[in-house]
Amino acid sequence: MELWYTEEWTQNVRLSIKATRHLYSEKSEFQQVDILESKEFGRFLTLDGLMMANEKDEFIYHDCIVHPAMATNPNIKKVLVIGAGDGGTVRELTRYPGIEKIDMVEIDELVVRSCQQFLPITAEKLDDPRVSLYFEDGVAFAKNSKDGYYDLVIVDSTDPIGPGEGLFSVDFYKDCYRILAADGILVNQHESPYFERDAREMKRSHSKIKALFPISRVYQAHIPTYPSGHWLFGFASKKLDPLKDADFAAWKELGLKTKYYNTDLHTGAFALPTYVREMLDNATA
Amino acid sequence: MELWYTEEWTQNVRLSIKATRHLYSEKSEFQQVDILESKEFGRFLTLDGLMMANEKDEFIYHDCIVHPAMATNPNIKKVLVIGAGDGGTVRELTRYPGIEKIDMVEIDELVVRSCQQFLPITAEKLDDPRVSLYFEDGVAFAKNSKDGYYDLVIVDSTDPIGPGEGLFSVDFYKDCYRILAADGILVNQHESPYFERDAREMKRSHSKIKALFPISRVYQAHIPTYPSGHWLFGFASKKLDPLKDADFAAWKELGLKTKYYNTDLHTGAFALPTYVREMLDNATA
Numbered sequence: 001m002e003l004w005y006t007e008e009w010t011q012n013v014r015l016s017i018k019a020t021r022h023l024y025s026e027k028s029e030f031q032q033v034d035i036l037e038s039k040e041f042g043r044f045l046t047l048d049g050l051m052m053a054n055e056k057d058e059f060i061y062h063d064c065i066v067h068p069a070m071a072t073n074p075n076i077k078k079v080l081v082i083g084a085g086d087g088g089t090v091r092e093l094t095r096y097p098g099i100e101k102i103d104m105v106e107i108d109e110l111v112v113r114s115c116q117q118f119l120p121i122t123a124e125k126l127d128d129p130r131v132s133l134y135f136e137d138g139v140a141f142a143k144n145s146k147d148g149y150y151d152l153v154i155v156d157s158t159d160p161i162g163p164g165e166g167l168f169s170v171d172f173y174k175d176c177y178r179i180l181a182a183d184g185i186l187v188n189q190h191e192s193p194y195f196e197r198d199a200r201e202m203k204r205s206h207s208k209i210k211a212l213f214p215i216s217r218v219y220q221a222h223i224p225t226y227p228s229g230h231w232l233f234g235f236a237s238k239k240l241d242p243l244k245d246a247d248f249a250a251w252k253e254l255g256l257k258t259k260y261y262n263t264d265l266h267t268g269a270f271a272l273p274t275y276v277r278e279m280l281d282n283a284t285a
Numbered sequence: 286m287e288l289w290y291t292e293e294w295t296q297n298v299r300l301s302i303k304a305t306r307h308l309y310s311e312k313s314e315f316q317q318v319d320i321l322e323s324k325e326f327g328r329f330l331t332l333d334g335l336m337m338a339n340e341k342d343e344f345i346y347h348d349c350i351v352h353p354a355m356a357t358n359p360n361i362k363k364v365l366v367i368g369a370g371d372g373g374t375v376r377e378l379t380r381y382p383g384i385e386k387i388d389m390v391e392i393d394e395l396v397v398r399s400c401q402q403f404l405p406i407t408a409e410k411l412d413d414p415r416v417s418l419y420f421e422d423g424v425a426f427a428k429n430s431k432d433g434y435y436d437l438v439i440v441d442s443t444d445p446i447g448p449g450e451g452l453f454s455v456d457f458y459k460d461c462y463r464i465l466a467a468d469g470i471l472v473n474q475h476e477s478p479y480f481e482r483d484a485r486e487m488k489r490s491h492s493k494i495k496a497l498f499p500i501s502r503v504y505q506a507h508i509p510t511y512p513s514g515h516w517l518f519g520f521a522s523k524k525l526d527p528l529k530d531a532d533f534a535a536w537k538e539l540g541l542k543t544k545y546y547n548t549d550l551h552t553g554a555f556a557l558p559t560y561v562r563e564m565l566d567n568a569t570a
Contacts, residue, residue, distance in 0.1 A: 004299075012303035012325040014289075018296070040297040040480075057479075060558070194342075194509050195325075222507065222515035222558070224479050229514025230507040264556040271553025273345070273507070273545040 005036055005044075007051055009227040010195050015051075017041060023118050028110035030163045035118040041225065043119055045086055047111065047158055051225045053086045055121055061189075062122070063261040064221045064233055064269070066092035069152050069185045071251035071266055072235075072242045074098065076151040080179070082138035082167060084156035085111030087123035094125040095256055102131045103150075107163050109135040139166040142175040151181050155188035160201050168201070170208050177212050177238070186236040190218055193276045194228035202232060203283035209236045210283075217242055218280055219269035221260070232276075243270060290321055290329075292336055294512040295480050300336075302326060308403050313395035315448045320403040326510065328404055330371055332396065332443055336510045338371045340406055346474075347407070348546040349506040349518055349554070351377035354437050354470045356536035356551055357520075357527045359383065361436040365464070367423035367452060369441035370396030372408035379410040380541055387416045388435075392448050394420040424451040427460040436466050440473035445486050453486065455493050462497050462523070471521040475503055478561040479513035487517060488568035494521045495568075502527055503565055504554040506545070517561075528555060 003019040017038050024035035034046045042055025053061070066089060070076060077100045081089050085106040093102050104126075106112055112133065115123040126133065134141060138155075153176045158164035166172055167188075176186045186209070191202040210216035213236035223231040235242045248263040272280070288304040302323050309320035319331045327340025338346070351374060355361060362385045366374050370391040378387050389411075391397055397418065400408040411418065419426060423440075438461050443449035451457055452473075461471050471494070476487040495501035498521035508516040520527045533548040557565070 010325055012323060014301040016291075016299040016301065018298070038297060040295055194507075220507070222479075222505070222513075224513040224515060228507075228509040230509060259560045260558040262556075262559045262562070265558060268553035268556025271547075271549040273550060274547045275544045277547070 005038070005046070007049065010197065013195070015225070024114050026110055026114070028108050030108045033108070033110050033114055035114055044225075045111075045115060045119055048162060050159070052158070053088060053119065053122055054225055055119075057223060057225055058086070058088050058122055060221055060223050060260045061231070062088035062092045063258050064219070065089055065154055065156055065187055065189065067258060067261040068219060068233070068235060068242055068266050068269070069154070069187050070096060071248060071263065072240050072246045073151065073183060073185060074247055074250040074254070077101065078150050079103070079152045079154065080142070080145070080150045081105070081154045081156060082142070083158065083164065084154070086115045086119060087112065087126045089154055089156045090128070090131055091122060091125040094128040094130065096254070100130060102128070103134065104131060105134045105136055105138045105141040107135065107137050137166070139169070139172050142172060142179060145175070145179040147178055148181050148184075149179050151184055153180060153184070153186045155186070157189055159191070160205070168205050173208055173212050180238060183239045184237060185240060186213065186234070188234045190232040190234040192226065192228050192231050193279055194230045198227060199279060203279055206234065206280050207283040209234055212236075214238060215241055217270055218272065218276075220272060220276070221269060243267060290323070290331070292334065295482065298480070300510070309399050311395055311399070313393050315393045318393070318395050318399055320399055329510075330396075330400060330404055333447060335444070337443070338373060338404065338407055339510055342508060342510055343371070343373050343407055345506055345508050345545045346516070347373035347377045348543050349504070350374055350439055350441055350472055350474065352543060352546040353504060353518070353520060353527055353551050353554070354439070354472050355381055356533060356548065357525050357531050358436065358468060358470060359532055359535040359539070362386065363435050364388070364437045364439065365427070365430070365435045366390070366439045366441060367427070368443065368449065369439070371400045371404060372397065372411045374439055374441045375413070375416055376407060376410040379413040379415065381539070385415060387413070388419065389416060390419045390421055390423045390426045392420065392422050422451070424454070424457050427457060427464060430460070430464040432463055433466050434464050436469055438465060438469070438471045440471070442474060444476070445490070453490050458493055458497050465523060468524045469522060470525060471498065471519070473519045475517040475519040477511065477513050477516050478564055479515045483512060484564060488564055491519065491565050492568040494519055497521075499523060500526055502555055503557065503561075505557060505561070506554060528552060
């Protein structure tokens with residue numbers, strides 16, 4: 001028997017991965033949660049049939065969603081993480097001794113529990129004493145958070161369809177702005193510029209954020225298991241510029257080993273292809 | 286009826302593209318040549334069942350294989366192009382008024398003729414008066430070329446299996462070095478770091494080139510239709526550094542519109558992920 005996991009990148013494009021075992025399959029109140037095993041990618045988590053994280057390349061996504069903000073402001077102490085149920089974002093954050101508090105808000109407890117059982121590579125640091133886990137709606141959590149409380153908000157969401165939808169709304173971004181400190185940073189997974197539907201969501205998200213934040217930039221990464229492999233992250237802030245204000249000396253002083261991120265790549269990642277730049281410049285909600 | 290083109294990225298990973306028509310299919314002396322039509326990617330050329338070029342994203346590959354070298358030395362006059370049967374590389378080169386001579390050496394005439402008929406988007410400039418087309422073995426052509434004759438050699442080859450194999454050999458790279466002028470540049474398609482087999486070829490190719498050329502760098506691009514979408518190019522030269530010596534002012538003066546390439550991206554593309562850097566630093570033949 002051959003077992004193939006197939007993901008529709010568009011109606012006309014599919015990525016298929018040969019699986020060796022289907023380790024976990026449950027339907028939560030919010031979505032279908034599966035964990036499979038494969039030779040090429042090791043174990044991987046899918047939500048509603050879409051690849052979220054796998055053992056081979058999760059380091060790329062998690063390096064990119066955490067380290068550029070931390071290198072821009074190595075004094076970050078309080079972090080709010082929304083989504084990120086596999087735990088990889090929190091794992092990278094816990095490597096910073098200066099971080100004092102990480103509030104992680106994941107709407108779907110089943111995602112966290114299944115990853116703790118089957119995907120320890122990402123979930124292993126969720127029991128760090130600085131981490132508080134909340135199984136709640138991230139939109140409501142942000143609404144109820146105090147003004148200026150967080151130094152960094154990371155929105156590590158699924159696509160803007162299903163449970164992740166509210167995390168792409170103007171009201172939510174307004175709360176992110178409000179709950180961030182004066183030098184606060186918002187990082188979000190920002191979809192892809194390549195296939196039409198993803199690019200539409202990217203443009204909508206970007207137009208909303210840039211209307212609210214004085215500084216709003218986008219950076220890119222190679223994530224082969226996401227549609228097209230060309231993935232974007234948003235960096236928005238009240239004050240700090242990710243290039244001019246980056247404190248690479250302080251970041252290097254920390255001595256963190258990273259497999260994808262480095263300070264040259266930090267700068268390079270903000271240099272976008274012309275067609276992506278134009279999409280972002282022309283983006284409207 | 287549904288028609289799906291499926292490419293094996295590895296034994297365990299496949300990309301499938303829904304096709305609307307199979308426009309062309311012939312076996313040449315060297316390889317199987319096919320042109321298909323699809324909704325997502327427009328028309329696309331495959332050789333031995335591997336994606337070479339398509340209407341949607343060919344601009345990325347062709348921008349990347351041409352413009353970084355031309356921005357490093359805008360005075361390039363004589364160019365040798367090896368492979369590149371779809372014509373896209375030559376099309377980009379013909380946009381530079383300063384280029385006086387382009388010798389294009391493609392081993393397989395059938396590739397050129399089929400693209401001229403079915404893929405005019407890439408093949409349209411092969412009749413430029415500066416272009417001489419040779420349907421010969423690129424390895425032999427380089428061996429028979431004069432010392433110091435070319436300012437730029439572009440190796441736009443298939444993978445190092447089948448007809449492209451000799452274009453990854455030490456003897457061939459030695460001839461490239463010999464036939465280049467004192468400020469000459471060699472650019473080659475450099476495979477991908479992501480899947481194991483591609484990465485092995487990348488390392489072998491890189492180790493050979495860096496043993497011969499004083500300057501040997503690698504840069505990256507997002508090419509979604511190549512395995513993993515993370516593709517590399519080699520930049521080697523006798524004298525010119527692609528970052529320190531780049532003449533962006535002169536390049537901008539030309540006023541070329543490019544959909545992928547820009548001068549910030551030029552610099553950014555050389556900032557590689559840590560794991561790729563380490564692969565290249567440790568590469569041995």
